[in-house]
Amino acid sequence: MQNNKLNLPKESFRLQIKDLAEDVRMKFARKGLSDIFDILSEAAFLIRKPLDTDELSGFSTYFEEQFIVYLNSNFTLGHERYTGAHELYHLIYNADILKKEKILLDDEKHKAEDAKADVFASEFLMPEDYVKEVFYKIVNVDKYSILPRHIIRMHNYFKVSYKAMLKRLIQLNLCSIDKYEELVDICSLENTELLQSLTRREGYSIDLITPSRETYVPKEYIEFIKTNYERGNISYKNMKNSLEFIGLAPEQFGYEYPLEEDY
Amino acid sequence: MSKDIPIGLKIKAIREARGLSQIEVVERLTEKGINMSRETLSKIENGNRTVSAVELNALCKVLNIDINILFEEDEDDDLVTLFRKKKFSEKTIEEVEKLQDMIKMFIYQKKIYNGEFKPQKRKPLWEEC
Numbered sequence: 001m002q003n004n005k006l007n008l009p010k011e012s013f014r015l016q017i018k019d020l021a022e023d024v025r026m027k028f029a030r031k032g033l034s035d036i037f038d039i040l041s042e043a044a045f046l047i048r049k050p051l052d053t054d055e056l057s058g059f060s061t062y063f064e065e066q067f068i069v070y071l072n073s074n075f076t077l078g079h080e081r082y083t084g085a086h087e088l089y090h091l092i093y094n095a096d097i098l099k100k101e102k103i104l105l106d107d108e109k110h111k112a113e114d115a116k117a118d119v120f121a122s123e124f125l126m127p128e129d130y131v132k133e134v135f136y137k138i139v140n141v142d143k144y145s146i147l148p149r150h151i152i153r154m155h156n157y158f159k160v161s162y163k164a165m166l167k168r169l170i171q172l173n174l175c176s177i178d179k180y181e182e183l184v185d186i187c188s189l190e191n192t193e194l195l196q197s198l199t200r201r202e203g204y205s206i207d208l209i210t211p212s213r214e215t216y217v218p219k220e221y222i223e224f225i226k227t228n229y230e231r232g233n234i235s236y237k238n239m240k241n242s243l244e245f246i247g248l249a250p251e252q253f254g255y256e257y258p259l260e261e262d263y
Numbered sequence: 264m265s266k267d268i269p270i271g272l273k274i275k276a277i278r279e280a281r282g283l284s285q286i287e288v289v290e291r292l293t294e295k296g297i298n299m300s301r302e303t304l305s306k307i308e309n310g311n312r313t314v315s316a317v318e319l320n321a322l323c324k325v326l327n328i329d330i331n332i333l334f335e336e337d338e339d340d341d342l343v344t345l346f347r348k349k350k351f352s353e354k355t356i357e358e359v360e361k362l363q364d365m366i367k368m369f370i371y372q373k374k375i376y377n378g379e380f381k382p383q384k385r386k387p388l389w390e391e392c
Contacts, residue, residue, distance in 0.1 A: 047366070051358040055351055061342060064370050070362060103345050221369045224376040233375050235309045238269075242372055245365040 021123035048216040050074040078161030085121035275308040
């Protein structure tokens with residue numbers, strides 16, 4: 001099988017993006033941030049919410065003078081984290097385009113930037129040297145002997161999807177490209193239960209291969225709503241509606257239905 | 264100004280931008296034959312009471328604004344329009360619309376928190392109860 005069938009980038013291109021990924025990783029490591037969701041929360045207003053569509057994994061936007069990253073938690077957690085790293089590239093290296101065009105979705109005009117964002121996501125979440133180090137520590141078989149359980153160990157270590165890890169191992173020549181079809185089959189929709197069962201047998205939870213369906217907004221926004229209400233700047237109804245967006249209710253914070261407001 | 268920000272808050276923001284107090288606005292409304300108490304205006308601004316067409320018309324005259332401004336949507340900032348242009352399905356567009364409402368609500372809460380909208384001070388609720 002050819003590399004290009006797997007859509008793997010040329011080595012010179014990959015190495016160029018690898019440098020960018022390392023720069024960004026260092027930048028956030030200095031602040032003590034390493035998890036992609038924590039990093040996105042620092043860089044933008046992060047929203048994770050399940051949407052009833054599989055057409056949209058996520059997107060970044062510049063909306064009312066604020067960078068916003070949205071991730072669809074209806075996709076598997078591994079997929080969601082990859083999308084997050086993809087969007088991090090757009091936030092950092094496409095800020096001007098985002099400010100001008102508001103959104104940057106798959107289209108001809110931005111195809112090159114999208115390709116860079118994909119390579120960035122891979123380099124960011126699965127650093128080359130560390131993948132090799134972990135591989136020799138927890139797998140350590142030759143590239144023709146890789147089994148699904150080895151990929152499972154690796155993808156759980158790096159908190160990415162099974163498929164992303166498999167492609168990364170092939171790219172780094174730790175897994176033979178001839179094994180791809182055989183190994184990728186297990187993460188197809190038809191084999192969902194088999195992959196889950198193998199994952200459990202390896203001692204891991206199935207969190208990465210199932211959707212988290214989590215709704216997340218920065219905690220500070222809950223504080224904004226509560227404080228605005230307590231200062232008398234918004235009504236109870238407004239607070240209730242604002243909290244409802246994230247599945248919360250005023251009662252959970254000890255607020256009772258006010259007598260002075262008529263509904 | 265976004266159409267998803269409640270009309271009452273838009274009225275409040277414009278009134279404050281004009282440097283008018285609620286008392287001054289109700290006095291000017293009286294001159295136009297609309298009897299409205301300051302408390303009622305406060306409820307309208309805070310979204311606790313609906314505003315009739317007659318009252319809205321009079322408020323727009325007092326504040327010297329075109330009524331359409333209150334219902335305008337800024338297309339450049341509208342995610343639904345942008346996603347529709349990218350040919351996403353109606354199902355996805357509907358979901359993006361819900362998401363956009365949520366984003367607008369949070370940005371609006373942040374603006375109030377930061378004092379970018381300066382709502383009329385009410386007594387804290389625990390003192391009113």
